[in-house]
Amino acid sequence: MKTTMPLPKTRLSAEARQIEIVAAVLALATEHSPDAITTQAIAQQIGLTQGAVFRHFPTKEAIWLAVMDWLENSLQSAIAAAIAEVGDPVAGLQALFNAHIAFIVTHPAVPRLIFHELQKPAASAVKQRVRGLLERYRQRVTTLLVQAKAQGLVDPALDEPAAATLFLGTVQGLVMQTLLAGDLRTLHPTASRLLPLYLRGIGVRQP
Amino acid sequence: MKTTMPLPKTRLSAEARQIEIVAAVLALATEHSPDAITTQAIAQQIGLTQGAVFRHFPTKEAIWLAVMDWLENSLQSAIAAAIAEVGDPVAGLQALFNAHIAFIVTHPAVPRLIFHELQKPAASAVKQRVRGLLERYRQRVTTLLVQAKAQGLVDPALDEPAAATLFLGTVQGLVMQTLLAGDLRTLHPTASRLLPLYLRGIGVRQP
DNA sequence: CAAGATAGTAACTGATTACTATCTTAGTAT
């Protein structure tokens, strides 16, 4: 399954190449471990020489930061769109859950990049970026849970931070087990079997 | 925080050195990314030269397989001991949950090794080993859930495979978020706030 | 106590890494 571009053989502006490089990293991460994404591999993916990559990014870390920028924006707009359409907070949680799963199905490289970064002990700039990203996500979930409790939709004694952790854990654990199996197609059906269990866990009324 | 041995300066048998090498990998993994665990780093940790490591393991992959052997045995006996002491299946799930958390607190390097291996797309021998390990764990959870349903302790319409996935996901997701925060001390208290939510999710009676 | 077996050392090999200096060429404004 090659994902190579038609490579128009022409020169591109620095900005266009930067976007192309980020796309190349994502494409490579779907089939290779992030360790294996060398500057040589990136250059090969877009039909450049290895040295040319450094015309557009000063260091390799800068490439990773650009990838995280893309992730932040994409995920942000994906979940914002999902939540905007629904009325009550519990429906918002369901929409958020499904949007998250759909995002991963569309971009299977993303969890790999996240896990790879989180597993590093050192607090690098890239890890800090991921940390902030997940923290904002978590805050959004907590807000929905607080609203749901205020409207009497969930257990009135709900531990919202714990429920938010469980929400993230449900998605992350599910994705990890799917990565383990190596079959991404099972992600969506399995997700819809997990969601009712979670909702009952936080005390939502009907199944 | 150095974890260097007193290094007795003497020769050790091949078997003893193999155990020492596995221990060195675990020690290194608590403070370094698995990529950074080079044969040089291992040798340095136990006070040998790099070449000497290859007296005891033919390849580096063999070292990783030995680490996974250790993990399989340790985890196996830890959870077996936890389950043996309790009577009903729901109490077994709670014991399993707590034993898993306690194991990770004792061996903080383990989730890092697991995540690092699962994130690789290639189906290497090491990844196969991890896959089997988690599959057996998952089977054990499923068995407990089936027993609990038979005894009427949980929702009679429970989706056991989904509930088993959620169980693993709860632990894995929780651990991942703790790795993110970088503070392992919060793991145990957070875990005890998550467990009631999970138990209600599968339809256990009292909180 | 001699002799074989084996743990360990020192120095290396070739491959690969991120990154860089110098040169070339394409696109563009004048």
Next chain:
DNA sequence: ATACTAAGATAGTAATCAGTTACTATCTTG
């Protein structure tokens, strides 16, 4: 057309990786 600018090519660099070789020191055993 000519000159300037920036993208890319070519060909490097030093560092680091897993694994190997030739040799030495130590332990065990007949």
